[in-house]
Amino acid sequence: MxxxxxxxxxxxxxxxxxxxxxxxxxxxxxxxxxxxxxxxxxxxxxxxxxxxxxxxxxxxxxxxxxxxxxxxxxxxxxxxxxxxxxxxxxxxxxxxxxxxxxxxxxxxxxxxxxxxxxxxxxxxxxxxxxxxxxxxxxxxxxxxxxxxxxxxxxxxxxxxxxxxxxxxxxxxxxxxxxxxxxxxxxxxxxxxxxxxxxxxxxxxxxxxxxxxxxxxxHEPDSGFLQQKMLSPADGIFVPKVFPGEIVKKGQLWGLIYALPIIETHQVYADADGLVLFIRSQPRVNKEESLGGILSV
Ligand SMILES: [Zn+2]
Incomplete structure (x- = not known):
């Protein structure tokens, strides 16, 4: 090419x-x-x-x-x-x-x-x-x-x-x-x-x-996608929402299965709004983004 x-x-x-x-x-x-x-x-x-x-x-x-x-x-x-x-x-x-x-x-x-x-x-x-x-x-x-x-x-x-x-x-x-x-x-x-x-x-x-x-x-960093909904632990991410869905603050966003001893962390939407993006790679490290919500 x-x-x-x-x-x-x-x-x-x-x-x-x-x-x-x-x-x-x-x-x-x-x-x-x-x-x-x-x-x-x-x-x-x-x-x-x-x-x-x-x-x-x-x-x-x-x-x-x-x-x-x-x-x-x-x-x-x-x-x-x-x-x-x-x-x-x-x-x-x-x-x-x-x-x-x-x-x-x-x-x-x-x-x-x-x-x-x-x-x-x-x-x-x-x-x-x-x-x-x-x-x-x-x-x-x-x-x-x-x-x-x-x-x-x-x-x-x-x-x-x-x-x-x-x-x-x-x-x-x-x-x-x-x-x-x-x-x-x-x-x-x-x-x-x-x-x-x-x-x-x-x-x-x-x-x-x-x-x-x-x-x-107009908020500074409003367009910066990698800084929202941070994972609470290292593990495997299972999403419970999809892009385009309208969510309420506190709604289940996904689960993190932390290894080697399986410990489940529930992750909740941190705001009301539109699911703008969601992490699609299952393996996640603590503090990495699990997605983002846009207030609409
Ligand atoms: Zn790109």
Whole structure:
């Protein structure tokens, strides 16, 4: 597979949209959607340019892991360093591409660790024009949750876009297990919907959107997924809720079976709200995240 960027240029001048996949090497639906999109857009792009980077962190993809073989998470490594380790080089490459685009979409899933409720997210950008564009893109993408969170995070692809006032969104959907064709298709349609929003497509009727929740949360770290519902013990996690379920505080979230002497810990929902994500890897260490709840 070609690991470099794919550029689809139309005859008419217009904006450049950058689509990223494989920032995390164990998130496969985004990579497949990106490759399929590059084929679809060859005869569908009417205006502007689409640049697609199907595998941003190459060593992470080859290892089948979230992080690169240097141990680094690309989504914490931007703007990178072109003479650094592999992830830092890939981060430098993608950061350069971001600065050359007008709009950015970064496709993710929960990887092998988390199962996520489908969402299109953005940073609550201090610039009102950029924020308004991001809200429109996230809404157009058409996933059930539209989610704005604080603009403080560093090291993300979205941080590079933020600092350059480039409207940017990221999307998340499911994660573990075999490839889910419905996720691939949602991502293809979502990207086409955003392109249609900018009038960049020939003969395209936007897919019906299925937005159920729109949430904006200005709390610092509101978008940071790995810090919620911590495991009380080392053991095996058995979930009792699923993504998208509405839970009440105190409801049973799951059980931890601690070995070698089996001791069962019950874990309860720590708030009312929507099950945004749940841990899907059974083996868990104390203090690792078992999932997260979003107040809706
Ligand atoms: Zn990811």
């Amino acid at each position: 070609e690991m470099c960027e794919i550029e689809i240029q139309s005859a008419q001048e217009g904006p450049t949209l950058l689509i990223l996949a494989g920032v995390h090497g164990d998130e496969y639906e985004p990579i497949l959607a990106a490759i399929e999109l590059s084929a679809i857009l060859k005869d569908k792009l009417k205006k502007g340019t689409v640049v697609i980077l199907p595998v941003v962190n190459k060593s992470a993809y080859y290892a089948g892991t979230r992080c690169g073989t240097d141990g680094l998470d690309l989504a914490r490594s931007c703007p990178g360093n072109s003479s650094g380790s592999s992830t830092l080089q890939d981060a430098a490459n993608v950061s350069k591409l971001i600065l050359e685009c007008d709009y950015l979409i970064d496709l993710h899933t929960g990887g092998q660790l988390f199962d996520l409720f489908p969402l299109a997210g953005y940073m609550l950008h201090p610039n009102k024009t950029v924020l308004a564009e991001q809200r429109k893109m996230a809404k157009a993408f058409g996933l059930p949750l539209v989610w704005g969170t604080d603009a403080l995070p560093e090291g993300r692809t979205l941080s590079i876009a933020r600092d350059a006032n480039i409207p940017a969104i990221y999307v998340e959907y499911a994660g573990p297990g075999p490839v889910k064709v419905n996720v691939v298709n949602s991502y293809i349609h979502g990207c086409l919907n955003v392109l249609a929003l900018f009038d960049m497509l020939e003969d395209y009727r936007s897919e019906v959107n299925d937005i159920q929740y729109t949430v904006e949360d």
